[in-house]
Amino acid sequence: MPSEPQGPARPPEPPARRDPPSAARPATRLHPFSLVRGISLRQIAQTVPGALVAASALGGIGSPAAVVPVLLVLVALRVVAYLRHTYELSGESVVERRGILQRRERTVDLGRVQQVEVDQGLLDRLVGTAVVRLETASDAGESELELRVVSVEEASRLRASLPGRDVAGGQQPDGEELVHLPLAHIALAAVTGPRLLAIPVVVGGLVGFLVDLGLVEESGEAVVERLGGAGVGVVAALALAVLVVAVVVALVLGLLRDGDFRIRRVGDDLHVRRGLLATRDAVVPIARLQQVAVQHSLVRRALGFGSLVLYSAGGSAGQGSLERRLTVPLARRSELTPLALRLLGDAGPWPAVEPHPRRARPRVVARWWRRLALPAAVGLLLLTRAVPVTGALIVVALVAFAAAATGLGVLEHRQLASGRTTRLVVARGGALSIREVVAPTGKVQGTRVRSSPFQRRRDLATLVVHIAGPGGAVVMPDLGRTACAEHQSALERTPVSAGSAAP
Amino acid sequence: MNVERPSRRLDPAVVTVWRVIGASLVVPVVSAAVAVAVVTGLGWVWLVAIAVALLGVVAVGWYPGAAYERFRWTVEDGVVRIQQGIVFRTQASVPAFRIQHIDLTQGPLDRWAGLQHLVVHTAAPGADLELPGIAVEDAPRLRAELLALARDAAAVGSDGTVDAV
Numbered sequence: 102m103p104s105e106p107q108g109p110a111r112p113p114e115p116p117a118r119r120d121p122p123s124a125a126r127p128a129t130r131l132h133p134f135s136l137v138r139g140i141s142l143r144q145i146a147q148t149v150p151g152a153l154v155a156a157s158a159l160g161g162i163g164s165p166a167a168v169v170p171v172l173l174v175l176v177a178l179r180v181v182a183y184l185r186h187t188y189e190l191s192g193e194s195v196v197e198r199r200g201i202l203q204r205r206e207r208t209v210d211l212g213r214v215q216q217v218e219v220d221q222g223l224l225d226r227l228v229g230t231a232v233v234r235l236e237t238a239s240d241a242g243e244s245e246l247e248l249r250v251v252s253v254e255e256a257s258r259l260r261a262s263l264p265g266r267d268v269a270g271g272q273q274p275d276g277e278e279l280v281h282l283p284l285a286h287i288a289l290a291a292v293t294g295p296r297l298l299a300i301p302v303v304v305g306g307l308v309g310f311l312v313d314l315g316l317v318e319e320s321g322e323a324v325v326e327r328l329g330g331a332g333v334g335v336v337a338a339l340a341l342a343v344l345v346v347a348v349v350v351a352l353v354l355g356l357l358r359d360g361d362f363r364i365r366r367v368g369d370d371l372h373v374r375r376g377l378l379a380t381r382d383a384v385v386p387i388a389r390l391q392q393v394a395v396q397h398s399l400v401r402r403a404l405g406f407g408s409l410v411l412y413s414a415g416g417s418a419g420q421g422s423l424e425r426r427l428t429v430p431l432a433r434r435s436e437l438t439p440l441a442l443r444l445l446g447d448a449g450p451w452p453a454v455e456p457h458p459r460r461a462r463p464r465v466v467a468r469w470w471r472r473l474a475l476p477a478a479v480g481l482l483l484l485t486r487a488v489p490v491t492g493a494l495i496v497v498a499l500v501a502f503a504a505a506a507t508g509l510g511v512l513e514h515r516q517l518a519s520g521r522t523t524r525l526v527v528a529r530g531g532a533l534s535i536r537e538v539v540a541p542t543g544k545v546q547g548t549r550v551r552s553s554p555f556q557r558r559r560d561l562a563t564l565v566v567h568i569a570g571p572g573g574a575v576v577m578p579d580l581g582r583t584a585c586a587e588h589q590s591a592l593e594r595t596p597v598s599a600g601s602a603a604p
Numbered sequence: 605m606n607v608e609r610p611s612r613r614l615d616p617a618v619v620t621v622w623r624v625i626g627a628s629l630v631v632p633v634v635s636a637a638v639a640v641a642v643v644t645g646l647g648w649v650w651l652v653a654i655a656v657a658l659l660g661v662v663a664v665g666w667y668p669g670a671a672y673e674r675f676r677w678t679v680e681d682g683v684v685r686i687q688q689g690i691v692f693r694t695q696a697s698v699p700a701f702r703i704q705h706i707d708l709t710q711g712p713l714d715r716w717a718g719l720q721h722l723v724v725h726t727a728a729p730g731a732d733l734e735l736p737g738i739a740v741e742d743a744p745r746l747r748a749e750l751l752a753l754a755r756d757a758a759a760v761g762s763d764g765t766v767d768a769v
Contacts, residue, residue: 414727547698547731554691567731574730593683593699 128187128198131251132230136183138222138250148175188248190262195235197246209235209246218383219256226379231256276367279443280429287362290408290430291355292348293400300347359430364444371411371444373427385427387446389413391570392540395437399533407437411444412572425571441539445525448541452520452527460559461579465517466510467555468578469532473509477502509533519564519577521588526566528577538575540568545592550585557582564588610678610685617717618737622668624713630660677735679750682757684724686733698733701757702726706747710740722746 131139152171159167178201186199197207220232230250251259282290291297360377371385391414397407409429432440438451481498488494513532520527526545529537545566552562556579564585566575577588634657641653670690677686682700687693707723714720720743724733738746 546702546726546728547696547733549697549731550695552693557693565730567726567728569727574728589695589697593681593697 126190128189130187131183131248132255133183134225134228134230135186135250136179138224138230138232139183139186140179141249148178188246190259195246197248207246217260218381219260220379220381221253222379225250229253233259276365276372278363278365279371280362280364280432280440282359282362282429282431284356284360286406286431287356287359288352289404289406290359290401291352293398293404293406294351294355294430296354297347297351300350301343304343355430362430364429366443369446383427385411385413387444390445390541391544391568392538392572392575393441393445394572395441395537395539397434397437397531397535401431402434402535405434406431407434408432409437409441409444410572412568412570414570445539445541449522449524451539452522452525454518454520454527454529457514457517457519457577457579458561458581461517461561462511462514464556464559464561464579465514466507469510469513470506473502473506477506517579519580519588521591526575526588526592528566528575530576530578538572540566540572540575542592544568548589548592550582550589552582566592610676610687612677612679614672614675614677614735614737615719615739615742616672617719617739619668619672621713621717621719621737622671623664626664626668630663634660675736679753682753684733684750686735696731696733698724698726698731699757700750700753702731703750703754706750708743708747724750 152175155174156167156171159170181201182199185201185204186197188198189196192211194211195209197205197209199205214235218232218234220234221230222232225231229252231253232250233248233256235246248259357377357379359375361380362375363373365372366387369387371387371390373381373383373385375381390411392412394410394412395407396410401407408431411427411429413425413427429440442448442451477498481495484494484498509532513530516529516531516535518529521542524542525539526542527537527539529535546569547567549565549567550562551565556562560582561579562582562585564577564580566577566588568575577585580588634653637653637656641649667690671688674690674693675686675688677684679685679700683697684700684703685695685697687695704725704727707721707725709721709723710719714737717737718740719737720740722735722738722743726732
């Protein structure tokens with residue numbers, strides 16, 4: 102296996118390890134609060150069926166004779182699990198041991214630890230504990246360690262004793278502040294974001310559910326008939342109420358989650374902190390960043406804003422998202438590209454993007470036809486349940502579908518563009534909501550050029566640039582075949598990586 | 605752009621494996637279609653059954669050979685390249701220093717034919733390359749060659765300009 106090279110700006114010799122005597126510690130238990138905090142959803146899912154079976158065997162669910170012994174057993178099991186869960190820190194690795202019947206010993210080599218996250222939920226804040234998560238570069242799914250929960254002092258001690266992570270626990274160290282979002286921006290982001298749709302979707306689902314149960318009249322006509330003229334006002338008022346509730350909920354949730362959003366650059370790492378009551382605190386090494394997506398949703402674009410998503414690799418896809426996908430909720434449009442470049446470690450100028458060939462337009466339109474065909478069919482089906490089917494309706498629906506698909510295809514084709522410098526590769530797409538993805542050429546794992554017969558006829562192909570991590574591949578659809586080949590050939594050579602501290 | 609086509613091919617035995625796999629899918633479908641035609645006795649159902657049978661013949665008789673012809677791979681300039689596909693054509697490339705590990709896999713059919721699949725893994729699952737038919741005698745050597753290439757290429761890059769992932 103190739104040995105892992107050091108990150109770009111680290112000195113050639115191994116990083117000076119802060120290894121004070123207190124760093125090495127013998128097997129320690131978690132904070133007692135983890136008796137409660139340490140219960141995970143998975144554990145609940147595993148024990149509930151067994152508990153229910155036991156309870157019904159003992160005397161029926163709900164009867165005290167059954168519930169009390171079962172509860173006592175569960176509590177006893179939890180206490181034993183807590184007592185048997187230990188972690189041990191030596192100069193070189195962290196060892197976690199847990200399990201009652203099935204013991205698990207997990208060793209994480211400190212040299213491989215790439216990210217350290219310290220989270221405090223609301224309860225943690227009150228009690229004085231925090232969740233500490235260690236993640237490594239291995240994407241193989243092992244080697245992720247989560248200590249839920251330890252005391253805040255222990256969390257800072259752990260953080261301080263991990264090599265390279267020279268962070269004084271909890272406080273923001275010196276460094277350059279790259280992002281600090283004012284509350285107003287967070288609020289705006291919350292109100293224009295996807296969470297806004299959560300309430301209406303839930304309500305819509307509920308109504309559908311009620312209809313299926315037969316509690317509400319199925320035919321729209323019958324409902325209108327019943328309510329009469331005054332009913333329309335009632336429905337309108339209800340809709341408005343739902344909208345207001347949706348806005349308020351989205352606002353509150355957004356502020357709680359992202360309030361006081363800050364990113365500082367400290368050396369080769371990005372320190373991210375966000376959250377009003379429950380804070381999330383993460384260190385993301387710039388070298389771990391795989392790609393950055395700049396998003397302009399329709400509404401935000403109209404207001405002159407956009408958002409950024411940072412994707413970093415490393416660590417399993419299991420519990421603890423650990424900022425593998427970190428969203429900067431809002432930024433002014435003019436600041437988006439410079440910010441993305443700075444977050445990538447001053448990786449050089451944004452590549453000049455060139456639009457994809459004109460002859461690609463029919464292909465892009467065809468793609469939208471395919472994308473919308475199924476949802477349109479489903480929509481039409483639902484519509485026929487509410488409104489009587491006539492020939493005119495079908496025609497109108499088909500025309501609407503054709504117009505929408507073609508319109509979106511044309512819009513997207515106008516946005517399709519891509520470009521490359523020696524250090525970065527960029528692809529832009531999207532019809533209403535535009536998305537521009539930039540990745541350092543140093544992160545390219547491999548490339549694929551794919552062509553369908555239709556594309557070949559027009560001398561087009563699609564280039565897929567594979568990047569590790571949750572962001573997926575950078576895709577340049579319907580690009581000229583020569584351009585694809587050039588990109589592929591250029592990306593095969595040993596590239597220069599982004600992320601060095603030097604400009 | 606690489607002017608010459610990648611030149612190496614898979615082991616010819618893989619065509620037989622593909623034919624067997626194709627047949628195992630086609631024969632039940634064709635039999636079902638013919639059975640339905642016999643049972644219903646309708647004219648148009650017979651036409652459909654005949655069409656399906658013809659498609660089956662093409663799928664088993666022609667397609668594996670054509671796909672084999674189209675599958676080319678090469679290792680040169682420190683890059684692993686694969687070209688494949690008849691209708692949907694793909695050119696994939698992975699620089700050697702991106703190779704994380706290499707798997708040799710073998711199903712029962714492959715074992716019977718004396719073949720192995722060689723799968724090159726990178727840090728991005730989408731970039732992984734697969735050579736679906738390498739002779740059992742050659743596979744371990746090829747794997748070792750590629751891993752050595754990967755190690756050397758990674759060493760060249762380890763002056764700090766290339767990240768592990």
